[in-house]
Amino acid sequence: MTDIKFVLLNEADNILVCCQAANYGEWVKLPNIELRLGSNIDIGHKVACNNIAKGQNVIRYGVSIGSATVDIIKGSHVHLHNMKSDYIPSHTRQSTVGE
Amino acid sequence: MKGFLRPDGRKGIRNTVVVVYLVECAHHVAKTIVSKIDHDDVQLIGFPGCYPNDYSLQMMEKLCTHPNVGGVVLVSLGCEGFNREKLNQTIVDSGRPVETLVIQKCGGTKTTINLGIEKASTILANIADVERAELLMSDLVIGTICGGSDGTSGISANPAVGVCFDLLLKEDATCIFEETGELIGCEHIMADRAESPELGKALVACVEKAEKYYTKMGYGSFAPGNAEGGLTTQEEKSMGAYAKSGSSDINGIILPGEIPPKKGLFLMDVVPDGEPMFGFPNISDNAEIVEMIASGALMILFTTGRGSVVGSAISPVIKICANPETYKNLSEDMDVNAGSIIEGKTTVNEVGQSIFDCVIDIANGGKSKSEELGHKEFILTYKRFDQTSSSKILEPIGPSCLR
Incomplete structure (x- = not known):
């Protein structure tokens, strides 16, 4: 299930995980998935492989890892700016996200 | 595989002497003992607080009687809250060599460092021939x-x-x-x-x-x-x-x-x-x-x-x-x-x-x-x-x- 640069960890997932840095505009092709990157993506980061509506769960490993805080378009970077924990807010050096 | 057999039957994969400060005030003395001996198997551990705490005492008892530990030197300032007598007794009961050095009784920093170097080196030499036993998975x-x-x-x-x-x-x-x-x-x-x-x-x-x-x-x-x-x-x-x-x-x-x-x-x-x-x-x-x-x-x-x-x-x-x-x-x-x-x-x-x-x-x-x-x-x-x-x-x- 591995593209060179992205991996779908579970059939139920709505995100792919980046295994090798990729650039804005690149096409990602996996069985039944085709998307164009909306931004540069670094290793370890996530990209939406479906449209994810605000409030909908973000699924990785086949389980929820939080929920979308805005509508996320397929191909977008999924991170602190558009999803949050359903348990405890995350924090960066500058701010706390998802309170 | 061979392991270091301890009296409680557990086996270690290392044979270390730990030098333990029991309050931050004894840290420098303990650290200097370890750095002067400069041997991989003489290691520094310690607890910085002056207030007593059941958890930290129990942790220290378990660490000082760990299968990878062959002997212990405790370094106390003297007036801190850590129950050094109980810790010392637990180590004695485990069959390991242990020395407690109280800085306030030993005569100060330099004297305690010199004494600690002597004690830790002796323990290191004495545990070198600890029994080795087959280490099983x-x-x-x-x-x-x-x-x-x-x-x-x-x-x-x-x-x-x-x-x-x-x-x-x-x-x-x-x-x-x-x-x-x-x-x-x-x-x-x-x-x-x-x-x-x-x-x-x-x-x-x-x-x-x-x-x-x-x-x-x-x-x-x-x-x-x-x-x-x-x-x-x-x-x-x-x-x-x-x-x-x-x-x-x-x-x-x-x-x-x-x-x-x-x-x-x-x-x-x-x-x-x-x-x-x-x-x-x-x-x-x-x-x-x-x-x-x-x-x-x-x-x-x-x-x-x-x-x-x-x-x-x-x-x-x-x-x-x-x-x-x-x-x-x-x-x-x-x-x-x-x-x-x-x-x-x-x-x-x-x-x-x-x-x-x-x-x-x-x-x-x-x-x-x-x-x-x-x-x-x-x-x-x-x-x-x-x-x-x-x-x-x-x-x-x-x-x-x-x-």
């Missing part, structure tokens, strides 16, 4: 921790450690995984692996305790570097961390310093009981490493994505790097490259087998990278637990005649 107690996780940890290094754990457990070793705060979100999946329904409930309860505690503290177990590495939420980090535990049945919960009561796979409940009292459960990775060592871990499998460089006093730390870019950058600190999984060059099972081979090599006396580099970090702070054993939760309730 069932003698191994292995802990795992992740530090500096990123988006790759949960798909390379952590599941590879999980594979290694499954291999070790199949051969009757004992394995410990931890950080209930890093299992928030996977408590129900984890409960399905409990050997009994009661244990399943206890697993869920101890993660709920962690969630409550961390929520009160205002931060999850989530560092800025986790986010920079692509992790977004506590539950995402948790799912990745959870993969370290493999797929075997979970056989029990232990508290820090509690020796697993049988063979198998154990979750360590690191979060204190009651309202937050002394701060964050573990202020950094080494505090967790020390807790697993206190519970008998002979070595620690440490997975990292962003790139941790730490080792530990007492037990070797094996570094498994999840991220191929980090591995390239920090290869001098990494024992196993799990980043090759991310590059599609190896499989999780292959790396799991490499970690298993590395465990055997370290048990045979091979040195891990952090050991070679001289890393011997150590942290012990205050904590409070209401019960002395997590296994109490698991005992059937009711009069003993009904059990």
Whole structure:
């Protein structure tokens, strides 16, 4: 299930995980998935492989890892700016996200 | 494999003398004793606080009687709250050589340093011929921790450690995984692996305790570097961390310093009981490493994505790097490259087998990278637990005649 640069960890997932840095505009092709990157993506980061509506769960490993805080378009970077924990807010050096 | 046989029947893979400061005021003296002797097997550990604390006393008792420890020098200022008499007695009872040096009685800094060098060197010489015995797979107690996780940890290094754990457990070793705060979100999946329904409930309860505690503290177990590495939420980090535990049945919960009561796979409940009292459960990775060592871990499998460089006093730390870019950058600190999984060059099972081979090599006396580099970090702070054993939760309730 591995593209060179992205991996779908579970059939139920709505995100792919980046295994090798990729650039804005690149096409990602996996069985039944085709998307164009909306931004540069670094290793370890996530990209939406479906449209994810605000409030909908973000699924990785086949389980929820939080929920979308805005509508996320397929191909977008999924991170602190558009999803949050359903348990405890995350924090960066500058701010706390998802309170 | 040969191990150092201790009077309690446990076997160590190292034969160290620990020099222990019992309050920050004795730190310099203890540190100087260790640095002047300058021997890999003479190591510094200690507790900085002046107030007494049951948890830290019990931890110190377990650490000073750890199978990798052959002898002990305690360095006390003299007026601190640490119960040095009880600690000394526990070490004597374990059959190990121990010396207590009280700076206020010895005559000051220089005198105590010189005395400490003499005592520690004598102990080191005396334990050199401690009995060696066949080290069986069932003698191994292995802990795992992740530090500096990123988006790759949960798909390379952590599941590879999980594979290694499954291999070790199949051969009757004992394995410990931890950080209930890093299992928030996977408590129900984890409960399905409990050997009994009661244990399943206890697993869920101890993660709920962690969630409550961390929520009160205002931060999850989530560092800025986790986010920079692509992790977004506590539950995402948790799912990745959870993969370290493999797929075997979970056989029990232990508290820090509690020796697993049988063979198998154990979750360590690191979060204190009651309202937050002394701060964050573990202020950094080494505090967790020390807790697993206190519970008998002979070595620690440490997975990292962003790139941790730490080792530990007492037990070797094996570094498994999840991220191929980090591995390239920090290869001098990494024992196993799990980043090759991310590059599609190896499989999780292959790396799991490499970690298993590395465990055997370290048990045979091979040195891990952090050991070679001289890393011997150590942290012990205050904590409070209401019960002395997590296994109490698991005992059937009711009069003993009904059990």
